[in-house]
Amino acid sequence: MAKASPAQGSARQPARRSGGAPGKPGKPAARINDLDAIRVKYDKTLFWFRRDLRHVDNAGLYRALKSGGQVYCVFVFDTEILDALSKPHDRRVEFILESLKPLRTALRQAGGELIMRHARARTEIPKLAQSLGVQAVFTNEDYEPVTNARDRQVRHDLDLLGIAFHAVKDQVIFARDEVLTQAGKPFSVFTPYKNAWLKKLGPFYLRPYPSADYLHKLARLEKQDELPALEDLGFAPTNFRELKIGTGMEGAADTLDVFLDHIDRYHDTRDYPAVRGVSYLSVHNRFGTVSIRKLAGLAHGRRSSGADTWLSELIWRDFHFQILHNFPHSAEFCFKPEYEGLQWRNNEAEFRAWCEARTGYPIIDAAMRQLNSSGYMHNRLRMIVASFLTKDLLVDWRWGERYFAARLNDYDLAANAGGWQWAASTGCDAQPYFRIFNPVTQSERFDPQGKFIRRYLPELARIPDKFLHAPWTLSPLEQQAAGCVIGREYPAPIVDHAGARERALDLFKTVREAA
DNA sequence: TTTTGAGTTGTTCGA
DNA sequence: GTCGAACAACTCAAA
Secondary structure, three states: OOOOOOOOOHHHOHHHOOOOOOOOOOOOOOOOOOOOOOOOOEEEEEEEEOOOOOOOOOHHHHHHHHHEEEEEEEEEEEHHHHOOOOOOOOHHHHHHHHHHHHHHHHHHHOOOOEEEEEEOHHHHHHHHHHHHOOOEEEEEOOOOHHHHHHHHHHHHHHHHOOOEEEEEOOOOOOOOOOOEOOOOOEOOOHHHHHHHHHHHOOHHHHOOOOHHHHHHHEOOOOOOOOOOOOHHHOOOOOOHHHHOOOOHHHHHHHHHHHHHHHHHHHHHHOOOOOOOOOOOOHHHHHHOOOOHHHHHHHHHHHOOHHHHHHHHHHHHHHHHHHHHHHOHHHHOOOOOHHHHHOOOOOOHHHHHHHHOOOOOOHHHHHHHHHHHHHOOOOHHHHHHHHHHHHHHOOOOHHHHHHHHHHHOOOOOHHHHHHHHHHHHOOOOOOOOOOOOOOHHHHHHHHOOOOHHHHHHOHHHOOOOHHHHOOHHHOOHHHHHHOOOOEOOOEOOOOOOHHHHHHHHHHHHHHHHHHO
């Protein structure tokens, strides 16, 4: 790698780069994605871990290590984030804690240390940077409005202290404005975005950042920070341990190994929640315990229909990130403004029934039990329950989005809001409003033997397969025989789908006519 | 500027 | 049971 003097190319020297005026679309600050573009040298830097809990192939950590002498590492349990969670039960806090342990071990084995803080990150980072006497803070960039605002403030406050702030692309292949239409505008339709994404992809973008090769540059610390206990953070244990979710890089690697055995069948098996068809890597993507470059590289190199379909899902992830960045209102408002006029029914009791798995539709209730008991829900089921809430019950997609936000281990604002708006037909590239999932048909098609339903709804164990998807169609006598009387052991359907479908079509029609 | 082709994941109805 | 059409035109992106 060519060594460049700090003076070289000072016009685009990242240390002096401004954060950009908030709200002003203009030209985004340049990002350093180039392995050879590291020009600025520092004596001491601080690397701030966030949703990138790995020391291998970590772009920001690599840049920090290559940029100078000693690198301190910190993880902040950000009270601004933790206080927004519903305490005291949140499996994600446990996932993070468990993933920090091996990360810290790896840093220690290389002679470094992971500084731990439980504080407001936006004030703690400048404070820590100053007390350590570093010249720069490195981190991997985030794409959500709230984290963007936090990072702008950190950048500003560090600037006042004369400390540089470098936010590096790490969690996506292409960020923000890297894939644009020929007119230079962001895509809002997935397929042309995907085509442009694939066209732009080259080995360069899949190359790993060899951060692990430079850990000898980690700064030594006299004092070792203890990991906070769950209770110190204001949380109590959940059933997280029983779930046996692999954590840290090792958990991600194990999960990936299993997936690679069946990735070529992904296209054919991914829609069946009773089958191990999907990757189960979403939580690792969320917390960065695996590198997206590694995943995309594996999928791209595989050349099977299964791998291609899975790569599409990874591209969807980038797509949602860039949509949120370019259309930040879409996290809270309908992407298509005319749909703000929808008169949602928003019946609280029906919403509670949906949350608590009491809708009387087995596939919906089984899915919601999976979510409530594990923090995970199969992708096909996410679509089915989202369609049911927004179309059958006519509950505002934001209610469902917030509920998922509170429960999903892999929750990510960009993908979650995008997915809900897709299901509600209010989003960019959403499904047509008349495409309304039939919960019984979907159940019959994707859980034909009811294996998934029976796993989560033992009260339906003895209902014959044929009737499992719509148990109310069983005669009262047969219900008795199966030990499951509708209205007693299992609720009657909260709504008649055929009628609800007509109701939804009418409602969406009023908006279209008003537009 | 105009034209053209295409658009994640579905359902229902009637022949 | 199988198949095509209707659902609704509309907007995006590229040529």
